Amino acid sequence: MSAAAWPPLRDELRGVEPYGAPQLDVPVQLNVNENPYGPSEACVADIAAAAAAAATTLNRYPDREFTALRTELAAYLSRDAGERGIAPAQVWAANGSNEVMLQLLQAFGGPGRTAVSFAPTYSMYPEYARDTSTRWVAGRRADDFALDLDAARDLVKTEQPSVILLPSPNNPTGTALPPEAVGVLCEAAGDEGIVVVDEAYGEFRRGGVPSALELLPSYRNLVVTRTMSKAFAGAGLRLGYLAAAPEICDAIRVVRLPYHLSAVTQAVALAALRHAPELLGKVDDLRRERDALVGWLRAEGYDVADSDANFCLFGRFADRHAVWQGLVDRGVLIRETGPEGWLRVSVGTPDEMAAFRAALSDVNGVRA
Structure with a gap:
């Protein structure tokens, strides 16, 4: 092996930049x-007390099945x-939905699968597949970022995938899937395949948009x-x-690392769930701020994807990086992500959104 090949990384990983914003x-x-x-x-204070109590047991392994946490998560999802x-x-559950997705690919993907x-889609999905x-x-x-259901069904029939990944609302576009699309796929x-509906932004969906649950x-x-990470802050x-289905959860046990959720993580998550009404209390405010942002961007002449998430994808720019850099300078x-010519902005507080609107107006004024 030549010195240039050191370290002995897998060939398909050479030259790849790590994920990260x-x-x-x-x-x-x-x-x-x-x-x-x-x-x-x-x-x-409740989280700190829960973490302190967990710290007294750190000489022991945590509950491998995180029984109490699963019970509370089930109660929350049942809504x-x-x-x-x-x-x-x-x-x-696992360390972020990223590890959940990776475990699903470990269990149901792999060589020969x-x-x-459907692009544009979450940029980590192909990395889970690669890994x-x-x-x-x-x-x-489709051009409006909705799913062309006939084309999607044809692709599934042709490729016969073991795993179908469907973010809803979609990242980076914010587009939600209709229930019939989930059923058809x-x-x-x-x-022979599982269909994963990624509802990382599900709590932000507009009224009348059902959950795939x-x-x-x-x-x-x-x-x-x-x-x-999102609505729960x-x-x-x-x-x-x-x-x-329980059988899918049982299958994931085969690939999970031992004791993958620490005692501290379990305790803190349980404490957060006890405060769910408070932590989710700003979701309606963020929805209203999102809808106001979409309206303002469209009034300013931008194309904006319909969003059921806590962000908006907008464009189109001949040089989106220049606009991104102009905003950073201010x-x-x-986020510079999504289809070429588009940018994505998260929904923040009213003061943060006012700062964004002023900066974007200034950037465009300078470039006009």
Whole structure:
């Protein structure tokens, strides 16, 4: 092996840049879809007490099955799941929805198997496929970023994927899937594939937009994932979870690392769930701020994708990087992602959104 080949990395990983959004010290950070409202003092105190209690047991391994946490997550998800609700045996959790997705690909993907999504889609999906040696196929969405259901069904029939990844609301566009799309693709995948509906931004969906959780009783190959990073204001907690048939949860046990959720993580997540009404209390405010932002951007002449998330994709720019840099120069950080010519901005506080609007207007005034 030549010196130039050191270290002996897998060939398909050579020259690949690690995933990550820019982390810049600017006053207004609207690039990674965080909830801008932190927990109250009472919530912080409860979390601190829970972590302190867990610390007294750190000489022992945590509950490998995180039984109490699964029970509380099931109760929370049951609010969106219809009459039958969600049982603890249908719930799995891991270190962020990223690890949940990776475990799904480890269990159901792999060499000789295929994963499918529809671009533009979450940029980590092909990395999960790469890391598990799963073949990756990306179909295309329609011009308005909705799913072309006939084309999607044809692609599934042709490729026969083991895993179909469907973010709803979609990242980076914010587009939600209609329930019939989920049903059609579950039927197209059959028993040979699982359909993963990634609802990381599900709590932000507009009124009347149902959750795919309601469809779980009808399709045993359906998986619905959520996270505490967004609406729960728990990005630093790193807790993602899913609801699915118990058999799918059992399959994930085969690939999970031993004791993958620490005692501290379990305790802090349980404390956060005790404060769910408070932590979710700003969701309606963020929805209103999002809708106002969409209206303002369209009034300013931008194309804006319909959004059921806590962010907006807008464009179109001949040189989007120049606009992004102009905003950074004015103390506002958004995300240069999605289709060429588009930018994505997270929804922040009213003051943060005012700063974004002023900066964008200034950038365009300078460039006009």
